[in-house]
Amino acid sequence: MFDTSAMVQRMLDVEAALTWAQFDCGRIEHQQATALAEACRVDNFDVPALLNEARRSGSLVVPLVAQLTHIVAARDPLAAKHVHANSTSQDIIDTAMVLATRDALSLIERDLSTLIHALLLLARTHAAQPMLSRTLMQPAAVQPFGLKVLNWLQPLQRSRAALVARAQPALVLQFGGPAGAFGWANAQERELVQALGHRLGLPVPDGAWHTQRDEWVRLGCELAILCGACGKLARDWSLMSQAEVGELHWGGLPGAGASSAMPHKRNPVAALMGVAAATRAPLRAGGMLLGMVQEHERALGAWHVELAEWGDLVLSAAGSLAALSSAAQGLYIDVERMRQHIESQNGLIFSQPVTELLSQVLGRPLAKQLMAHACEACRLRHRHLREVLLETLSDVADWPPQLNDALSRIFDVEALATSMAKCIEPAIETLWMASSATLLTEETE
Known part of the structure; x- marks a missing residue:
């Protein structure tokens, strides 16, 4: 769509539409408009020559209009007078x-x-599938x-x-014409601008x-x-x-x-x-x-x-x-690989919620100290954090043993993922409805 020949054709499409807009406004005869519009085909032009000339003129439109005028003049000299009417290179490009x-x-x-x-x-199929989140890699x-x-x-x-x-x-x-003011001076100019917009199917700005x-x-x-x-x-x-x-x-x-x-x-x-x-x-x-x-x-x-x-x-x-x-x-x-990655962490990825639970009972300073030792022991001995913590807390006088079940529940991977998935399902379903409506519209078109 943006290669040279395609863009030259786009410029010619604008020139052709401008011709028909002049006809719509009664400024050119149908025969002349037809001759001019039919010439606006890229196959009629020497594109390499256009590019070479554009280097000298600073605009591809200058040699394009010159070639177009020459082609039209050979078919209808009167029509050639209406090429590029009232426009400037920037308008066309x-x-x-x-x-x-x-x-x-x-x-x-x-x-x-x-x-x-x-x-x-994917989201609907695997909405609740547990996986590792990763921060800073x-x-x-x-x-x-x-x-x-x-x-x-x-x-x-x-x-x-x-x-x-x-x-x-x-x-x-x-x-906007040569200096950008075309269409502001009088109703006749505005009429041509509106006609051109209609021909191209483009809105006309102020x-x-x-x-x-x-x-x-x-x-x-x-x-x-x-x-x-x-x-x-x-x-x-x-x-x-x-x-x-x-x-x-x-x-x-x-x-x-x-x-x-x-x-x-x-x-x-x-x-x-x-x-x-x-x-x-x-x-x-x-x-x-x-x-x-x-x-x-x-x-x-x-x-x-x-x-x-x-x-x-x-x-x-x-x-x-x-x-x-x-x-x-x-x-x-x-999904199995996702589970393996979670299991390979030996519970360390639950350190934050566990710390919060311990802080509520033991206070944050002691909770953080216990967690630091437990995490280090987990890494060195390749043991699960839950097991290390239960052993450690059994020697802590202020830790009530009845909270051991609550501690263990924190490490329930499936329950956590399922609970979080329920919270995001409304957002996924909203996007699903919008996506389905868009695809249906595209198929209908």
Whole structure:
């Protein structure tokens, strides 16, 4: 959608729509409009020559209009007089970028919906499955896998809503004429602008946004945030799928993720693409933010920086989502490996709630002292924390033995995960209903 030929065609689509808008306003005969519109096909143009000329003119539209005028003049000299009427290069390029982005966002929305739905299936299937949470790359506590997935899902859902909200004011017509004031002078000008917007299916803003880049850049920043949300998910997937961890496995086609040198490997390629996109996106968004500092009514260089970054940013978001949404449908969760990792901690991951219980009876200073010794003994002797604590507390005069059952219940992994899962199920079901409605709408369309 953003390669050279595609963008040239988008610009020609705008020129063709401008021709028909002139016809709608009674400014050109139907025969002339037809001749001009029929010439607006990229196959009629020497694209390499356009690029070469653009280096001299500073705009691809200048040589494009020159070639278009020449082609139209050979067919209908009167029609050639109406080429590029009242517009400027930025009108054509910005509107072409809006058209390309509008189509790209429909693909992004499709893959984002697919990814969200696939994750929700995982969350519903394994909502109460106990697993280790990890902080600073170290085992921290027990959590249900449903909470892990919810932490992936909620940013994606917010990005989906934000993209819809930000697209509405950003995907609008650009048509301000040579100095950005066209459409403000009189009703006839405004009529042409409205007709052009109608032809392209684009809303008409209050005026040109030649140097008002805020709504456009906001949309770009939302795409960058989406890349970041995908990157977080991709990073987790890559860590969970490490052979030493093995909590998550990749499905997909045979040969996916194969190594050129080591036949046993199955590299997490989708995660690779997600992390790479998330790493690049801030640079693209940063370039666009810098490009907002524009001079007067037409920028010198700043707008061109934005143009250079925009396509790559959209491609990063689309490529990341395409890879992750496909991979998500073939993920396999190894529940036994998750349990093994919990058991390997010998109860140490329950140190925080145990400390709280001991503090209520023995006071925090003594509780922390006892826990420090118990945890160290657990590590050195490879014993379970519950056993070490029960032995230690039997010699503590202030510890009531009737609380031993309460202490043991803290170490009930399944009960803890199930209890936590019940708390997150409403959030998962809310997302499920929203996701199902979105997919149903897409299938109907």
